[in-house]
Amino acid sequence: MKITNAWICRINKNNVEPIFGDLTFTDGKISSIEEKSFEPKNVFAENFNEKDIINAGGRVVTIPNINFHDHFYSRLAKGLTIKGETDNFHNILKNLWWKLDLILDEEMIKASSQMAALESIRNGVTYIFDHHSSPQSANGSLKIISDILSEAGLRGVLCFESTDRNGKEFTKQGLNENIDFLQNQTDENIKGLFGLHASFTVDDESLKTLSEFVNNNDLGIHVHLCEDKVDRDFSLKQFNKSPADRFIDFKMLNDKSILAHGIHLVENDFRLIEKAGSAIVYNPDSNLNNAVGLADFSHVPDSIPILAGTDGMNSNPARSLKQLFLISRHRGMSFDESFKFINKIYFDQINFVKKYFPDFTLLNTNDRADLIIWDYIPPTIFNSENFFGHYVYGILDRPVHSVIQNGKVLMKNFQITIDETCYNAKIVEQGKRLYEKFNSIS
DSSP states (O other): OEEEEEEEEEEETTEEEEEEEEEEEETTEEEEEEEOOOOHHHHTTOOOOOTTEEEOTTOEEEOOEEEEEEOGGGTTOOSOOOOSOOSSHHHHIIIIIHHHHHHOOHHHHHHHHHHHHHHHHHTTEEEEEEEEOOGGGOTTHHHHHHHHHHHHTOEEEEEEOBOSTTOHHHHHHHHHHHHHHHHHOOOTTEEEOEEEEEGGGOOHHHHHHHHHHHHHTTOOEEEEESSSHHHHHHHHHHHSSOHHHHHHHTTOOOTTOEEEEOTTOOHHHHHHHHHHTOEEEEOHHHHHHHTOOOOOGGGSOTTSOEEEOOTTSOSOHHHHHHHHHHHHHHTTOOHHHHHHHHHHHHHHHHHHHHHHOTTOOOSSTTSBOOEEEESOOOSSOOSTTTHHHHHHHTGGGSOEEEEEETTEEEEETTEESSOHHHHHHHHHHHHHHHHHHHHHOO
């Protein structure tokens, strides 16, 4: 199959190098890239009817988007009536999310995953790090999600949210779901992390059990860290240690670990995270929605990997990247500093995802044919020197035109190749059940 008349944004070391031309892929690999001159009369006039040719029409091709912190289980939670206060983060958790996850069953989990898969494809996201919670339907829940990802042609890194907030029997089930999945998962396109909620809902006994398995199997963890001040305040009061200190004491932080949010981290926390090599995932839409604060990126050491996620608010980490740029400007960074910040995130994301998928594409010959075509035609000169100017002020604001994963077309000219009708019927059916069940609880 061939993509013609495209700006192909190849990665060469720490540079993005756009060239104009045609890209051909065969058997899931990029077989050739042919550079050619940009001739508007040809680029915009050519119209191919062949099913094996996509005329990009001067649009931009990049590596796929990656969502480093998602919550598929939240997707059906639209238009619900929330009973109880939502005046602070802890109350939002207690009166919305900790009620919602308790009512999820297998069919709701499946429908939520289908909805998230469709949304992800539309946003050019083909690599997803999902953090799942369904305490009363823990057993086999990660297999349900992995099956939907495989059916949709996506790659994922999954985990279950271990927590003590529902009692020790549920804690055991959550720990076992992580362990069973990590021990039995064989699909090369699905990987695993050990999941836990946050320091303030996991006691030392559970951390000890979790830590032993993580260390014996050389695993990373996926955890919310200092999303709100309640995490730090409760941990200091209950355990006389900060959340980061607790995780370090149990030898749970390493260079495979994802720490979501990090809004209320302090200097000593950053030193610990830097030494461990763990990555921080920022989710600005969620932080704004929950009014937990915004990170001050100037305090984060350059050596700590920074990644972008959505926290289940949406399936659009490109929006998160744009928000991170704008927040950095709001925080007082110069334009040069903000562009360097986005450049850093771009390459931090590539380096981190390669820990789980070493064959992640750089859009060079013989790489995996994973790519997206953005509905963006550069109006000015487009090269390695000004790529991020186009990226921040053009590409990230545009929808995705087409999605290719492992040489298979997942979306072409805005049309998803999955049977959306079947998926949507399931989504609406289970969404109605969730709505009624949620609104019936106190």
